[in-house]
Amino acid sequence: MSFKFEIQTVLEGALVKLNVANVIPDVEWPAMEQHGDYSSNIAMVLAKKMKKSPLEIAKEIVRSLPKLDFVENVKIENPGFINFYLKKKNLVEALLKIPSKSDKLDREKPGKIVLEHTNVNPNKALHIGHLRSACLGSACEKILEFMGADVETQYYVDDTGVQIATFYLGISELAVRRRENEKYDHYAGRAYVEAAQAIEKNKKILKMREKILKTLDNQEDQKATEKIITAVEKTLKANLETASEFGIDYDLLVWESEVLKNKLWERALGLLSRLPVYYKAKSGKNKGCWVIKYSDGNEKVLIKSNQTVTYTGKDVAYHLWKFNKLGVDFKYSQYPVKTQKKILWTTCEHGKKNDSFGKAKKVVNFIDVRQSYPQNAVKECLKSMNYSKEAENFHHVSYGVVSLSPKTARALGLENNREKNQHAMSGRLGLVVLVDDLLDLLETKIRQKHAQSPHPRKIAASALKYYMLKHNTFSDIVFDYEQALDLYGNTGPYLQYTGARMNSVLQKVKKMNRVKGVNLEEYEPSSEEVALARWLVHFSEIAAESGKQFAPNLLCNYLFELAKRFNSFYNEKPIIQRAEGKSASRFRISLTRNSHRILSQGLTLIGVEVLDKM
Numbered sequence: 373m374s375f376k377f378e379i380q381t382v383l384e385g386a387l388v389k390l391n392v393a394n395v396i397p398d399v400e401w402p403a404m405e406q407h408g409d410y411s412s413n414i415a416m417v418l419a420k421k422m423k424k425s426p427l428e429i430a431k432e433i434v435r436s437l438p439k440l441d442f443v444e445n446v447k448i449e450n451p452g453f454i455n456f457y458l459k460k461k462n463l464v465e466a467l468l469k470i471p472s473k474s475d476k477l478d479r480e481k482p483g484k485i486v487l488e489h490t491n492v493n494p495n496k497a498l499h500i501g502h503l504r505s506a507c508l509g510s511a512c513e514k515i516l517e518f519m520g521a522d523v524e525t526q527y528y529v530d531d532t533g534v535q536i537a538t539f540y541l542g543i544s545e546l547a548v549r550r551r552e553n554e555k556y557d558h559y560a561g562r563a564y565v566e567a568a569q570a571i572e573k574n575k576k577i578l579k580m581r582e583k584i585l586k587t588l589d590n591q592e593d594q595k596a597t598e599k600i601i602t603a604v605e606k607t608l609k610a611n612l613e614t615a616s617e618f619g620i621d622y623d624l625l626v627w628e629s630e631v632l633k634n635k636l637w638e639r640a641l642g643l644l645s646r647l648p649v650y651y652k653a654k655s656g657k658n659k660g661c662w663v664i665k666y667s668d669g670n671e672k673v674l675i676k677s678n679q680t681v682t683y684t685g686k687d688v689a690y691h692l693w694k695f696n697k698l699g700v701d702f703k704y705s706q707y708p709v710k711t712q713k714k715i716l717w718t719t720c721e722h723g724k725k726n727d728s729f730g731k732a733k734k735v736v737n738f739i740d741v742r743q744s745y746p747q748n749a750v751k752e753c754l755k756s757m758n759y760s761k762e763a764e765n766f767h768h769v770s771y772g773v774v775s776l777s778p779k780t781a782r783a784l785g786l787e788n789n790r791e792k793n794q795h796a797m798s799g800r801l802g803l804v805v806l807v808d809d810l811l812d813l814l815e816t817k818i819r820q821k822h823a824q825s826p827h828p829r830k831i832a833a834s835a836l837k838y839y840m841l842k843h844n845t846f847s848d849i850v851f852d853y854e855q856a857l858d859l860y861g862n863t864g865p866y867l868q869y870t871g872a873r874m875n876s877v878l879q880k881v882k883k884m885n886r887v888k889g890v891n892l893e894e895y896e897p898s899s900e901e902v903a904l905a906r907w908l909v910h911f912s913e914i915a916a917e918s919g920k921q922f923a924p925n926l927l928c929n930y931l932f933e934l935a936k937r938f939n940s941f942y943n944e945k946p947i948i949q950r951a952e953g954k955s956a957s958r959f960r961i962s963l964t965r966n967s968h969r970i971l972s973q974g975l976t977l978i979g980v981e982v983l984d985k986m
Contacts, residue, residue, distance in 0.1 A: 375462075378440065379456055386433045399412050408457045409463075434454060463902070466909045484734070488739075495536055496607070497610065498611055498806065500776075501740060505738045512922050518915060525623045526694075527624070531627050536600070538567045548563040560607040615711070618836070622712070626690075633721060639699065649756045667756060694730050701730070702723075703720055703726075704718065704723045717729070741770040751763050767922070771845050777850050780853045814856065814857065818832055831865055831986070835865050868975075871975065880948055881948060904937045904967065908934070927974060928978060938971075
């Protein structure tokens with residue numbers, strides 16, 4: 373059990389004694405450590421309700437607190453903060469108890485969580501927007517699993533529709549040639565752009581695409597269908613190869629064609645048709661359409677007047693399946709791919725039954741902020757269908773979009789306008805920043821600056837991934853390769869360098885000494901050592917908060933601060949030398965060992981590779 377959770381628990385007990393029930397007090401870490409190790413503002417929160425001053429309430433709470441063995445002192449600060457100061461002995465002892473998982477993710481078991489991220493249409497390569505989705509989703513998956521949650525990661529493969537027909541038109545009828553050594557998904561994206569441009573210039577080419585669309589829809593021409601599927605799978609496997617460079621993998625591929633074959637929409641329609649909020653509009657802009665009426669009175673079209681099911685309609689059906697509300701399931705088989713460590717499964721017409729997929733208690737979709745409206749439409753539809761609990765457990769992580777700094781864009785040959793402060797993307801025009809190209813650029817820059825580095829590709833991938841994660845999830849970011857590779861800033865390489873430094877110290881130590889052997893009566897830790905120890909004990913709490921908020925940036929910020937504190941300690945104190953006595957050396961070795969354990973665990977959770985040497 374963490375210090376934070378124990379303090380929170382005794383505060384709740386104190387509130388019950390004061391006849392304040394069902395209130396969970398916030399317990400945070402003060403910005404300034406002279407204000408304690410933990411602090412609560414609960415007295416200020418309750419001031420209006422209890423009609424007393426925060427200071428008076430704080431005094432009543434403190435008087436009602438039981439004694440905590442690990443707390444040295446409890447102080448009240450204006451205007452009503454309750455600050456807790458931990459005993460140094462307990463701080464040190466806590467270093468031996470770095471957990472393999474936290475005590476609790478939340479007050480209750482979260483149940484199964486289904487994450488969805490990346491979702492690249494299989495007609496192109498990953499661009500940096502896709503990478504941010506993949507990095508955020510993968511990091512949250514690892515963090516939530518570390519905290520004890522059951523997580524399933526799904527990748528939705530949209531293998532039907534206009535974008536696939538356009539791409540296949542390019543590689544078949546228009547005979548766009550694949551260049552020598554060109555990665556297949558790069559070729560697919562180029563063929564798609566050339567086909568789209570050809571259609572704009574010559575409308576007769578539309579008929580060719582319509583023929584391909586018809587083949588996709590009815591699949592009567594088996595030979596033609598198989599050729600299209602082969603091209604789509606080649607693109608998908610190339611996409612997965614890129615994801616694997618960043619240690620990103622998945623549990624299940626869900627194909628839209630399988631959604632259609634298994635008639636998920638028809639099942640959803642059966643549920644909708646029983647509801648008075650689902651009807652055919654008789655007037656207004658939605659006349660002739662089948663709509664669902666939201667709780668606020670607004671209408672959302674699910675079937676157009678031409679009887680075409682909308683994107684929202686199909687997405688509602690998919691999420692009803694995720695929540696196990698349709699009474700129908702796919703068949704599954706293992707997907708033959710060698711680019712990820714764990715087994716990848718796929719929905720498959722000729723597969724077998726498998727009860728382990730879907731059945732979510734909570735759904736989390738990592739889809740950028742520009743898709744907020746359709747994602748909210750799914751949530752509102754669930755509410756209107758009387759699935760209020762499912763709607764509450766439907767989460768859209770609407771991350772911000774990614775663009776490039778002018779210097780990075782120029783380095784990729786994409787932009788020469790020096791007046792622009794960022795370079796945006798346009799998929800339809802082919803103006804995209806491909807992840808593979810950006811990774812190659814970073815690797816080249818590392819080789820130029822650090823020719824002796826044994827891991828330039830791994831450092832490049834970690835730099836790019838960390839940059840995607842360190843910013844607030846919901847903010848837009850401008851990627852700059854120089855900032856990403858800075859060895860002295862808040863970057864992946866800086867954390868890897870610090871980890872390598874820790875490892876170098878530990879390799880020089882023949883035998884690890886345990887903190888248990890340290891006698892604090894013989895040795896008084898310095899301010900740098902206490903600051904580092906204090907920070908280490910917050911690890912599982914920060915990880916839990918990061919997972920709860922779907923915000924890996926919180927864990928990134930924690931690891932950066934940990935690296936800074938360790939490097940300050942490293943520069944101030946001799947670790948191995950025993951000039952200040954055995955107790956000092958033993959304590960510092962243990963502090964280094966545990967700093968390395970926590971930094972390594974944290975980097976693993978966000979998917980940044982731990983390196984013994986840079």
